Amino acid sequence: MSEFDLIIHGGTVATAADTSGCDIGVKGGKIVALADHLAGASRKIDARGKIVTPGGIDGHCHIAQLTANGVWSADDFKSGSLSAVFGGTTTIIPFAAQNHGESLRQVVDAYHKSADGQSIIDYAFHLIVSDPTPQVLGQELPALIRNGYTSLKVYLTYAARKLTDHQMLDVLAVARREGALVMVHAENNDAIEWLTERLLEAGKTEPKYMPLAHTMATEREATHRAITLAEIADVPILIVHVSGREAAEQVAWGRNKGLKIFAETCPQYLFLTEDDFDKEHFHGAKFMCSPPPRDKANQEVIWRGLQNGLFHIVSSDHAPYRFDKTGKMFNGDNPPFPKVPNGIPGLETRMPLLFSAGVSEGRISLNEFVALTSTNVAKLYGLYPRKGTIAIGSDADLVVWDPERRVTIDNALLHHNVDYTPYEGITVRGWPDIVISRGDIVCDHGKLTAPHGRGVFLPCERSSLAGSVGHGAVGAG
Amino acid sequence: MSEFDLIIHGGTVATAADTSGCDIGVKGGKIVALADHLAGASRKIDARGKIVTPGGIDGHCHIAQLTANGVWSADDFKSGSLSAVFGGTTTIIPFAAQNHGESLRQVVDAYHKSADGQSIIDYAFHLIVSDPTPQVLGQELPALIRNGYTSLKVYLTYAARKLTDHQMLDVLAVARREGALVMVHAENNDAIEWLTERLLEAGKTEPKYMPLAHTMATEREATHRAITLAEIADVPILIVHVSGREAAEQVAWGRNKGLKIFAETCPQYLFLTEDDFDKEHFHGAKFMCSPPPRDKANQEVIWRGLQNGLFHIVSSDHAPYRFDKTGKMFNGDNPPFPKVPNGIPGLETRMPLLFSAGVSEGRISLNEFVALTSTNVAKLYGLYPRKGTIAIGSDADLVVWDPERRVTIDNALLHHNVDYTPYEGITVRGWPDIVISRGDIVCDHGKLTAPHGRGVFLPCERSSLAGSVGHGAVGAG
């Protein structure tokens, strides 16, 4: 056997199915050997007493994105990829977001431009489709899907983004024909606007009232509708950021009908509640994301969904806004809640939070953690087997975890370009010691060890989880 | 790197999570290396164009067992292990079955005696508990569980086997305290007997009437009851051989309540229907097992359950009786159906049938096939990671499949000691070329290449799927 560029020695190596003690041999950025003992490398990492997992893949994060109302996300590909790396994430899939009147192809080109030469780690793009013109549906999307942009995101809410049911059916039909997967932000826009009007009329303008406009019923309705449209178009979909029982029940209901409905959740629905919105001096805005976190009972529902297979992936929905005039206060010091940019940072904390509360505290197995944060994401978005596992031939994207290291989350520790974290003060057990991307050590015990710009764009294949076309089984394969 | 005893070269290697092209290096009966290319072995298998999976584990088969009514299962450990091997199964977990008045320890000793020096492949034992005396509950079971018999089977039907609800709670409490997993045969004995009396009164004695006594309602009720008893005792259970929609819905219902309910199904519920019981000249008896197969619509329900995670394992429930005086006709040439031994052979056909209809026909992924037939079985019964996967340190129990080989099932091809197969005439795509047990090639293109007696007893650890005690998540980890 040839020599290796890198050997990770003596760790407990976990995949979505297996846990075994072995050495990992890396060459040319790929995993080329797994064995009880390997030798002959220029570099060797001692992982004894450590856990080695595939690098995290964050399938839902907003980077260098201009929101419809003119606010830039605080992180660009430099700070975003930096933050990702320190949190054990080695692949990010942000969005190329079309605004009304724009050509999707030009949008993609612009996002590539903002990413080129910036990212430490590899990345792909989902396409946000806000304006499905005949040109977009008939020409741009088919070509882009063939070029490796195989996941489309649509919104059922936000005035500037939302599609009509007819437009959504058009997009689903293209997805079916061309082999793309459609991600759906499912909230009923009209109901939220109507409730918001009522709240504002009553002078209820503070952040804590936002969850009263974005109720579980508004999320449930749109989830049911999205599932129905997917049933009519006969194509799988993914419901993103499921927040609690009501939407979760719709996902289970659809799946029991035999529909291929995938679901994502995020750490905010496991660690935060709407009570967090009720902080003085506008600080509640720091927790404002949509749909909002619910309550403790709903956190348990989400945990159960992670345990019993309801959710396939856990993403951050990183939507970074600073607590200042560039972000949460873009529309004033204490604007009414509909004027506050929706979104919270979470790229760096996603993996440690889930490792700690999930694996360290025994709620999910180590293998389930790997599946939810990496393997299933890669399979869902057509990056597998290049990404998402520790197997021969896969990219050597790896995290060496110290399972006993305790860290209290403090924004000063984090590397995003946001001046707060909603998870401030939470102590986690388990932290990434070393993060490796394509065989390169990119982060070593809290030090960045790789340059910006080394990350490459990853064209995506058709989803191997969602399968070819039409509804079928939703399995773990 | 050291030399290997065996290298499997160039195959597509599948685990429950991953599929990759690599070589497998075996030494001392263990998998010691996975790499893009390995060299230096005394023996090398060319697996190019082939699929390599973990060897099958059959978690539900009756071998060398005397039924309560005096009929021996047709297969002993010689013929049973032979049949298993030719079907790609490298571990069997038959039962040590206690009859009333017997000491469980002595039962176990007796079964060991019948297995010693006979089996080609490794084996463990489940304990059938028919008479939970204070001695059994208080002393024998705790000791046996500590000795590696960590799965207990109880029956809610069959006069000679069935426990009262009180006895079942006693057994569940021991399982909880000592860390065992209880498997439940869930049919309502009273209801079946009552319906049988009505049918016999009406002169409806032929095999085709048996499913009218063993209705889905009788299975559903006992499933609900078993789940309730597990809820009360606060311990996981496994419902074995789920046959159709009604019982499946109860499993899903229990799991949605947060209970740790595992479920098994068998090929008979995917390939047979109750119409098969309606054959002339008593030939319907060849399909008689309990619960009986249902109809085509229920087959679809079972497939969906394999696809969406309802079922964790697929077993054969191999209960071999010849179509002669030693078996199906033990009580006469054409006895009324309650006098016919219940059970069908299936040890050898389990893996090819599921590979073909599942993987080759696209109903489940290759990884799901591995999970259902091997990995999850090993995890469920405390044999993982020694058995059930292709990972460094695991036993080199492997099957090299020719995914394109077409075989029409014919009893003459099979190696069990039964004079028929219920699957006669079915053509499958995909067949085991080579079967390997602890690094030994035991079956090579239809030839037995290993001696009887090489198989060893496997003491089982606590279930890693069922976890410690109490209900929690049911996941894939």
Next chain:
Amino acid sequence: MSEFDLIIHGGTVATAADTSGCDIGVKGGKIVALADHLAGASRKIDARGKIVTPGGIDGHCHIAQLTANGVWSADDFKSGSLSAVFGGTTTIIPFAAQNHGESLRQVVDAYHKSADGQSIIDYAFHLIVSDPTPQVLGQELPALIRNGYTSLKVYLTYAARKLTDHQMLDVLAVARREGALVMVHAENNDAIEWLTERLLEAGKTEPKYMPLAHTMATEREATHRAITLAEIADVPILIVHVSGREAAEQVAWGRNKGLKIFAETCPQYLFLTEDDFDKEHFHGAKFMCSPPPRDKANQEVIWRGLQNGLFHIVSSDHAPYRFDKTGKMFNGDNPPFPKVPNGIPGLETRMPLLFSAGVSEGRISLNEFVALTSTNVAKLYGLYPRKGTIAIGSDADLVVWDPERRVTIDNALLHHNVDYTPYEGITVRGWPDIVISRGDIVCDHGKLTAPHGRGVFLPCERSSLAGSVGHGAVGAG
């Protein structure tokens, strides 16, 4: 005791709860006495061997209405009330239908003009709200509700009628504040249009393709959405013309959540199927209504819903179009299905069909028949106790049924202004012998015995079933 104007003697008298043999004494148009024997009337009807029920109330019929696409319903108040009477219906509640840009008050005035002096029987109006302008919401509706128009109908489909979710919430909020009941036509307009486009593109233009555009999924989605909007606005609603399992399950789901969701079905969902649409020479158009009838299995679901309390009322949804240039062929001899006016006649057949298949064939009790066709309608729409029962003080609106009379339905027998009936050839058992309105015999053994114009407008009170405001129980009271 004073003398009576009319005595109905010796009949079996049925209310929604009771069946008893007694005489009914009528004076001044009211029921003033029930007794084992009454005497002293100027007129006496011998009802021995007959069944006496409250007169039917048809809570859903289109009379003298101009559809949005310019087609008039074939029946005006003359022919409509005539047809109603012959079918045992003594109260009709058609619609005053607002088109875009119209004042609701002026619409109501116009409908009153078309009804004045025409109707044989009493009538009320529901208000169809198509254009909920601030003027309509803020002034016209509150005033009209106070004037006795306490039920509002909204559409989620039909381009010219459909409300946005926001508009529907506005209407629901008015209903809540002012004490009105909102009826919802629940089909997803976008999905139907999208499917229609696909069918037309494929050249599938005939009536038989219409159900492929109006699928159960499109009805289910809108039903779920309507329930959600009612939940958000915290007000009861009525889902009209539920066609089958999918929508019915949503109603049950909503009610199990504690929401006050009422549901209506119609004879077409009990007697017709979508197979009826597949008739040569455009004759399928004779069965075209929306949502369309489904299949035999769904008919059973609807019957079960009548039996177990899912449905509170059975209406005709009489939408009469002739099979000629004024109706079904308004847009040509064989236009594509979206160009065919949707709707079928049923005012006259509603009561006999349900009496026969329901009561005579034993599917529902006589009391349930009375509840579904009369009492619950009166309670739901604020006409109780004036209408809908046989109790002291109520209007003497009565039907004397010959429960054994067999009639084969033949359009020549009917009195609507439509040249066909979709129920042609069905033989019913049970037929109205005598129909009485406010003590007047209006129809006697097939002869009209009262003049047009005797019917009066009935201002409606607040619904006594839907209660005050907010969700609460849905009971039978």
Next chain:
Amino acid sequence: MSEFDLIIHGGTVATAADTSGCDIGVKGGKIVALADHLAGASRKIDARGKIVTPGGIDGHCHIAQLTANGVWSADDFKSGSLSAVFGGTTTIIPFAAQNHGESLRQVVDAYHKSADGQSIIDYAFHLIVSDPTPQVLGQELPALIRNGYTSLKVYLTYAARKLTDHQMLDVLAVARREGALVMVHAENNDAIEWLTERLLEAGKTEPKYMPLAHTMATEREATHRAITLAEIADVPILIVHVSGREAAEQVAWGRNKGLKIFAETCPQYLFLTEDDFDKEHFHGAKFMCSPPPRDKANQEVIWRGLQNGLFHIVSSDHAPYRFDKTGKMFNGDNPPFPKVPNGIPGLETRMPLLFSAGVSEGRISLNEFVALTSTNVAKLYGLYPRKGTIAIGSDADLVVWDPERRVTIDNALLHHNVDYTPYEGITVRGWPDIVISRGDIVCDHGKLTAPHGRGVFLPCERSSLAGSVGHGAVGAG
């Protein structure tokens, strides 16, 4: 019109469907006239401002019954009927309870003897079948059912009463063949015994631990099993005293499957909770009945079930034991909970409690109150139309309620032979002023005005709600 024996003048008269202001004319013990104004009676009751309902029928009460463990119920037909009357109940249906080894016919004879000449009001008997011998099944039951004992009660718990599933199927088959209705006490005996053993082992002997043995799961399981056995035998059943969500969900589930499952609940599940069991000095025993009351959330579930039609009847399950050596302390001053006779008094409080919390507080309509406490009971047990309504020809069993009278429940007010009431201190609004049985005023403003012994035995017809045989609809008819 002839003269009347009695006229009730000017009341608001309520049936299960209607509410109207009218006079009621009574002659020969029957209702013979309802009219706006009646005259010519020897006696007249001024009911202006009052509500007149049918007399209550208590379909579940234990009178003059010896429990299996040797304790007599504290009320005989004298005190029992007295208590009933003062609470507005005019018909009682206690049990003739077979013990092991007894002839059912002789049991019935004995109960008749204890009732003869004692009861103030009319009564029927349910048969408790504890020992379904061939003699009982084949001869006694068929004859007794034909003699007017058309309801059978079976137990799935209590050592001395409980039937095996096989025995229950035997009883259900007789019920089906002969047209009887089977009432089921559904709790899993084995599970309760097993849990009780665990509690006693742990020294948990006080009344407050009883609900930990009789959990909702033990009730749910037996409910599911009873439904399954009814499904297998193809015959309707009634689940008595449903206590909370888990059993209620099973009833709804069975009914949704199309099975004819009726359900009863009792005031204890609306007004008490298991917290009441936790009283010092053994006073918790005063609340002990089986199944036990649950918690506030389950009370809401039961209210909802009353509102949406889940429950057909509300009974008292009056099982009177004094808080002394003859009753709760029969086995000592503070015996462990399994030694305490199960049951609480409630015959006299049933109607006022439900009137107050149901009608006065707006949870159910007056008509629903009548249906639940009287009409449906009469229909269910074959006493309709003789009992249960205010209609021509029915027995004049009536209650004149003062809807505004406030009474604080105090055992000193009550007339049962029990020295406490579990409802002590509850203030109700609405109380019976006058109670009439077959035209006789039996209770007038708190004074007994009729002799013991005037009540007669009522042979029951076949249930008109449960219908003939087999499962069908469960409606309100």
